[in-house]
Amino acid sequence: MKAACYRSLGPAAEVLELVDLQLPEPGPDEVRVRIVTSGINPTDWKTRAGLRNREPDGFQVPHHDGAGVVDAVGSAVTGLVPGRRVWLHLAAFGNRYGTAAEYALVPAARAVPLPDAASYDLGACLGVPALTAAHCLGGRPGAVAGRTVLVAGGAGAVGHFAIELAKHAGARVVATVSSEEKRARAEAAGADLVVRYTDADAAQRILDFAGRVDRIVEVAIGANLDLDLAVLATGGTIASYAAAGELALPVGRFMVENITLSFVLLYGLSPAQLSAAVSWTSEALDAGALTSLPMLPYPLELVAQAQDRVAEGPVGKVVLRVAED
Structure with missing residues (x-):
């Protein structure tokens, strides 16, 4: 699969690269998601730049937030099946496979059903914000x-x-x-x-x-x-x-x-606190009460430019458009 990744910390143009990675297989409690839109937050570029002091474990596919379609599920996963639309949160936290790739591999709890009426762009705006x-x-x-x-x-x-x-x-x-x-x-x-x-x-x-x-x-x-x-x-x-x-x-x-x-x-939220925030966000999303931010889209191969744009503090949401809806 095509993926953006970095193996050391530093400026985006120097450490981010587009590579071919082997398609990861989900463990018992994991899901693999085909990414349509990857959302970028300040924490993503700050971690890559070294401001969080988190060295990558071999390699790191960045970006916590995104939206797409479940592609495969682990043996212990319930409630999610291949073909289900989902939005992702904290995808790259303690995990190599963030959303800046054609596929992300995440714990099942970090993949939340995305209503049919909600766009993938909206799903990719959620998560951290x-x-x-x-x-x-x-x-x-x-x-x-x-x-x-x-x-x-x-x-x-x-x-x-x-x-x-x-x-x-x-x-x-x-x-x-x-x-x-x-x-x-x-x-x-x-x-x-x-x-x-x-x-x-x-x-x-x-x-x-x-x-x-x-x-x-x-x-x-x-x-x-x-x-x-x-x-x-x-x-x-x-x-x-x-x-x-x-x-x-x-x-x-x-x-x-x-x-x-x-x-x-x-x-730093406890599992119960994070679950409560997810539940409230999901309920509001299901009710049609949440809207997307103005989109500032980039293709996957321009991930370095996209992260640098986030660092400038624009009005709107910088995203990677990884695949067609």
Whole structure:
């Protein structure tokens, strides 16, 4: 099978190559999936570049997320059969065969049925972004039903799904963005109010519209902490899923106002937490409540350019179109 892989860490153009690999056979608890679309996330290029300090075990086919069709199943697998459409998550975590290939080999628990009405592109948008969003929102719809949620970075991948999951669960959603283009993206996802976080009156506009918010899904806590604290309710939660720079906390205020600060990294979730996030995402997907991000497609042979595009932080989802639907 054709596959992108790297055998050492470094710049994309230097270490990523397109090779022929032997088609892997599934073990008892594994499934092999013919990949249609491979989704690329920041964690994919950061791992390849060496920022995660994870040396490949001989070789590594990158990319956690993707969508395709089950091709073969292991002897102990139940609930999935060849021909079933699926979306994949954490495909390359502790596993050589990620989704940047014609076929991926993954534990069966990482392959989730994809409804017939959902495109492979949408399936490839899920995984890291949607599951991170679901956990940041409390891991279950009831955590935000009837509540007010602030989503920082509402035009990003996690922000997009945080808005849609929260709205589907019955929350009121405010989103912050940095530009008019991104405002349109957050509004299209369903945010009830979208403000530019750089505006001097951003906090007051949020308070006037929604009062104090119950939960914040945060992409840049160091930059946004003052705004967050200006609008967060007593007993509220800030769930931060991105790390950049240093952070000084007003510990006394956090204590007095009984604020919870949660740092979220998908790799560190317990099996029960990950399962809850998958269940919520799947339920919303089945209901037609999730939509794909704007697609920025590349062919498999341009995987290095595609990863470099992700590193630039574009608006939209960079994917590899590996095969026809």
